[in-house]
Amino acid sequence: MQHNIRECPHCGDSRWRVYLNAESGIGNCFVCNEGFNKLKFIHLYLGHDPEDRKSWRATFEHATECIKEQGWRPKQTVQVAVAYEKAKFPNSFELPTPEGCNLKYLEDRGINGELAKYFHLRFCEKGWWTYTKEDGTPGYQKFDGRVIIPVYDLDGEFVTFQGRDITGTAGDRKYLFPKGLPGTGRYLLNGQSVQRAKRVAMGEGGFDVFAMKKAFDEEVALRDVVPVGSFGKHLSFGHTDGDDQLSRFRTLKGQGLEEVTIMWDGEHKALLAACEAAKLLIRIGLKAYIALLPADRDPNEVTGDVVRRAFWERVPYSQAQHIKWMLKNPFKAA
Numbered sequence: 447m448q449h450n451i452r453e454c455p456h457c458g459d460s461r462w463r464v465y466l467n468a469e470s471g472i473g474n475c476f477v478c479n480e481g482f483n484k485l486k487f488i489h490l491y492l493g494h495d496p497e498d499r500k501s502w503r504a505t506f507e508h509a510t511e512c513i514k515e516q517g518w519r520p521k522q523t524v525q526v527a528v529a530y531e532k533a534k535f536p537n538s539f540e541l542p543t544p545e546g547c548n549l550k551y552l553e554d555r556g557i558n559g560e561l562a563k564y565f566h567l568r569f570c571e572k573g574w575w576t577y578t579k580e581d582g583t584p585g586y587q588k589f590d591g592r593v594i595i596p597v598y599d600l601d602g603e604f605v606t607f608q609g610r611d612i613t614g615t616a617g618d619r620k621y622l623f624p625k626g627l628p629g630t631g632r633y634l635l636n637g638q639s640v641q642r643a644k645r646v647a648m649g650e651g652g653f654d655v656f657a658m659k660k661a662f663d664e665e666v667a668l669r670d671v672v673p674v675g676s677f678g679k680h681l682s683f684g685h686t687d688g689d690d691q692l693s694r695f696r697t698l699k700g701q702g703l704e705e706v707t708i709m710w711d712g713e714h715k716a717l718l719a720a721c722e723a724a725k726l727l728i729r730i731g732l733k734a735y736i737a738l739l740p741a742d743r744d745p746n747e748v749t750g751d752v753v754r755r756a757f758w759e760r761v762p763y764s765q766a767q768h769i770k771w772m773l774k775n776p777f778k779a780a
């Protein structure tokens with residue numbers, strides 16, 4: 447479809463001689479022969495001179511405001527500055543590399559350079575993690591062939607990391623945790639990105655959280671949902687010093703968080719575990735929802751539209767719903 451525009455923003459002729467393709471925004475004026483794209487048309491329409499480089503900023507800002515009003519929002523990329531100084535990793539390099547290279551393993555899973563950067567991923571081709579054993583002697587832990595997933599606290603402080611095997615030869619040691627650093631169970635993966643967000647969705651492992659981020663970014667209406675990871679199908683709570691996941695959610699609530707959607711595996715035990723976590727979240731005044739994935743699948747094992755559908759069809763947690771699910775396993779074919 448072509449838009450027929452009355453007035454040319456370049457020559458001012460107002461005899462309906464400007465045509466713009468409705469989809470691409472590419473077009474031209476048949477009087478002055480000036481060519482347009484969307485941005486140039488807006489720029490001229492606003493009365494700016496294309497040669498005046500400074501005025502382009504005003505055009506960008508104007509366009510951004512307009513599309514935001516129409517419901518568009520950018521991908522969520524803002525996060526607390528992560529503290530690299532204290533971060534210590536086995537010999538590894540940042541992804542993507544300065545040349546823009548990413549691991550094929552990640553690309554194959556839809557985790558492009560932009561996402562790898564957002565999650566501060568690294569790759570350890572060959573490397574040891576050195577730590578001090580309880581008896582004071584040095585210990586060594588091998589992280590060969592693993593993607594390093596750093597874990598930061600809500601304020602961006604480095605706390606620990608995980609090493610995810612990508613060789614497929616690690617057996618049940620898919621995720622490896624560095625000895626001598628705090629366990630992940632108290633933290634929320636990607637918690638440093640929540641800041642003042644109103645909505646978070648909670649997956650289990652790192653790759654679930656990456657898949658969720660990708661799925662949400664692909665739909666403008668879900669770009670405000672920040673994915674976090676619980677590292678297990680359990681929410682830690684009740685530590686006397688308040689150093690647990692529930693306390694972190696309490697902190698986030700204080701900063702504006704309103705609701706949490708739990709997205710663990712599509713499996714009965716995981717669903718009941720999610721109910722227990724939801725119960726805790728409700729107790730601290732958050733709204734809690736549970737998203738059901740297809741049977742025996744987690745967010746990392748389905749396409750983006752399945753993740754999004756699970757989010758849209760999430761069920762608010764209630765005690766009645768909890769009991770219903772206890773009595774009847776929704777993943778079991780009738």
Ligand SMILES: [Zn+2]
Binds near residue numbers: 458476477480
């Ligand atoms: Zn013209």
